[in-house]
Amino acid sequence: xxxxxxxxxxxxxxxxxxxxxxxxxxxxxxxxxxxxxxxxxxxxxxxxxxxxxxxxxxxxxxxxxxxxxxxxxxxxxxxxxxxxxxxxxxxxxxxxxxxxxxxxxxxxxxxxxxxxxxxxxxxxxxxxxxxxxxxxxxxxxxxxxxxxxxxxxxxxxxxxxxxxxxxxxxxxxxxxxxxxxxxxxxxxxxxxxxxxxxxxxxxxxxxxxxxxxxxxxxxxxxxxxxxxxxxxxxxxxxxxxxxxxxxxxxxxxxxxxxxxxxxxxxxxxxxxxxxxxxxxxxxxxxxxxxxxxxxxxxxxxxxxxxxxxxxxxxxxxxxxxxxxxxxxxxxxxxxxxxxxxx
Amino acid sequence: xxxxxxxxxxxxxxxxxxxxxxxxxxxxxxxxxxxxxxxxxxxxxxxxxxxxxxxxxxxxxxxxxxxxxxxxxxxxxxxxxxxxxxxxxxxxxxxxxxxxxxxxxxxxxxxxxxxxxxxxxxxxxxxxxxxxxxxxxxxxxxxxxxxxxxxxxxxxxxxxxxxxxxxxxxxxxxxxxxxxxxxxxxxxxxxxxxxxxxxxxxxxxxxxxxxxxxxxxxxxxxxxxxxxxxxxxxxxxxxxxxxxxxxxxxxxxxxxxxxxxxxxxxxxxxxxxxxxxxxxxxxxxxxxxxxxxxxxxxxxxxxxxxxxxxxxxxxxxxxxxxxxxxxxxxxxxxx
Numbered sequence: 001x002x003x004x005x006x007x008x009x010x011x012x013x014x015x016x017x018x019x020x021x022x023x024x025x026x027x028x029x030x031x032x033x034x035x036x037x038x039x040x041x042x043x044x045x046x047x048x049x050x051x052x053x054x055x056x057x058x059x060x061x062x063x064x065x066x067x068x069x070x071x072x073x074x075x076x077x078x079x080x081x082x083x084x085x086x087x088x089x090x091x092x093x094x095x096x097x098x099x100x101x102x103x104x105x106x107x108x109x110x111x112x113x114x115x116x117x118x119x120x121x122x123x124x125x126x127x128x129x130x131x132x133x134x135x136x137x138x139x140x141x142x143x144x145x146x147x148x149x150x151x152x153x154x155x156x157x158x159x160x161x162x163x164x165x166x167x168x169x170x171x172x173x174x175x176x177x178x179x180x181x182x183x184x185x186x187x188x189x190x191x192x193x194x195x196x197x198x199x200x201x202x203x204x205x206x207x208x209x210x211x212x213x214x215x216x217x218x219x220x221x222x223x224x225x226x227x228x229x230x231x232x233x234x235x236x237x238x239x240x241x242x243x244x245x246x247x248x249x250x251x252x253x254x255x256x257x258x259x260x261x262x263x264x265x266x267x268x269x270x271x272x273x274x275x276x277x278x279x280x281x282x283x284x285x286x287x288x289x290x291x292x293x294x295x296x297x298x299x300x301x302x303x304x305x306x307x308x309x310x311x312x313x314x315x316x317x318x319x320x321x322x323x324x325x326x327x328x329x330x331x332x333x334x335x336x337x338x339x340x341x342x
Numbered sequence: 343x344x345x346x347x348x349x350x351x352x353x354x355x356x357x358x359x360x361x362x363x364x365x366x367x368x369x370x371x372x373x374x375x376x377x378x379x380x381x382x383x384x385x386x387x388x389x390x391x392x393x394x395x396x397x398x399x400x401x402x403x404x405x406x407x408x409x410x411x412x413x414x415x416x417x418x419x420x421x422x423x424x425x426x427x428x429x430x431x432x433x434x435x436x437x438x439x440x441x442x443x444x445x446x447x448x449x450x451x452x453x454x455x456x457x458x459x460x461x462x463x464x465x466x467x468x469x470x471x472x473x474x475x476x477x478x479x480x481x482x483x484x485x486x487x488x489x490x491x492x493x494x495x496x497x498x499x500x501x502x503x504x505x506x507x508x509x510x511x512x513x514x515x516x517x518x519x520x521x522x523x524x525x526x527x528x529x530x531x532x533x534x535x536x537x538x539x540x541x542x543x544x545x546x547x548x549x550x551x552x553x554x555x556x557x558x559x560x561x562x563x564x565x566x567x568x569x570x571x572x573x574x575x576x577x578x579x580x581x582x583x584x585x586x587x588x589x590x591x592x593x594x595x596x597x598x599x600x601x602x603x604x605x606x607x608x609x610x611x612x613x614x615x616x617x618x619x620x621x622x623x624x625x626x627x628x629x630x631x632x633x634x635x636x637x638x639x640x641x642x643x644x645x646x647x648x649x650x651x652x653x654x655x656x657x658x659x660x661x662x663x664x665x666x667x668x669x670x671x672x673x674x675x676x677x
Contacts, residue, residue: 220461224454226443228436230403235454235507236427276442283447285460 070295073268086269091163096258099134132255190316219284266325355409370568387564452506474505494525616647
């Protein structure tokens, strides 16, 4: 049964990947896309250039973002035992943004898509490191708060507040910079899959792969945490060590992606629920790959929708992910009568 | 018993918790306790006397303030959490209804300490899970989500998970709380049976005094000050430990019946004649209505309970007058 679901998802993934490359301000026929992918020397030079330099990196970024954010959301939901946890809800993306802003400002510049593009390889690593550290710090803060607060809803509210504080700090910095740079920053907050190319794409994929690997290797620990800390300990889990591992991989995933693509909302919170519903399981050994698959498909579809076919306009990716993700969140809240008792 | 090696032994164990920086508050101790295989041990005591703290300490969730805990002769401090998990399994009061877990997945989490790094279950794991399911009678819930279970069903499933962990000692913290009477009795009977049939030691805390007296091989009785008496249930009744542990105004443990009396002795005295169940319950009703029962026949208020075919009739003898009633309610109202 699961095999059929995986096959269906994989075929949707393939179609979405090709469509994402074909559609955009310049429409490229599917046949040409396939030709360009497998035999780049033949065919229309402009199309090949667009496909190689813009569309393929963007589609690959969508895949990386879809996997990374979904899995980081899944890990957070299990760690906090809270169905509404996710990187953006608990302020983890905000922490990452703070890290990014910090690097930019100390370099006399400001966080923006364009300045990130200008970064060299060492700069890319630095920004991922700082952004992951920012994400990790916020996670540690929330974990320490949540251990003394038993109420899940309060933890969520505290997370949202910490996120707001972090964004306020960034905004104050923004206030002291020039209007052009503020515009850049605003664009960055809309999120974009388009800014990551070349060496940055390589770095991002390495970082996210490491995060996903750690996460998959800790799937047994995550399973034990489903019953809460006490039960996990009684089954022989060293809870502190497990937490550090999970917080670490979540921070790498959410931090790395936020550094390059901006804070992309709702994927992290919505996809794990879709994965649980579709595969009807709680085993992380199944859920982590499932989140990658569904997250990838969803991000590709969001990206296809964002570049309204045949038009020059490209909608910010965050707008689309919210349109898709928010209804899922509402479905979770309405469906879960025992939200507090998650 | 002395010949048998104890499964768990505590020596000079003082339990308690951190009450601020560098300050600790002792709840109970020093305790020298022994647990043997095949025993069902009930930990009884009033609320807040430290039952949960004791269970948490023994199971390794909490550090002792002083003293040692030995598990099969080895100091528990020297064992890694994974090793302890193969010896002790827990059923806690923590909420587990989350994370989209279905009953089978939850029970199979019991194999956690035994399975490999990815948690893949082997055939022998599955067999042990099936045995646990069978022993606890949870087979009919297997496909359901945990959050759809009733409290009683959930407790059974958590017990099945502990059984699947396949440890010589199972510790349960108030497993009968929130359960209705039939579920409570069912669960206690099940635990008693498991201890006998599987030779596991089962330690549980409970407020079910009468059930505990019936099924426990040993009772650990904690009183408010943290004092702990251990012994056979009957021993503890005979040596007055029960009366002492639950010593509170207006409540008296009646060693004659093994129950607590909620009613103060009545001012009016009455004598009841007649035998059988009807007389027994008539006495209960009279005590509730504020009478004390006298065994002397020469009381000037005497009620005789007798049979009239299928029904009981009550006759009040008062100053040589006699009145007869056909229902207990009428009779009580007349008094």
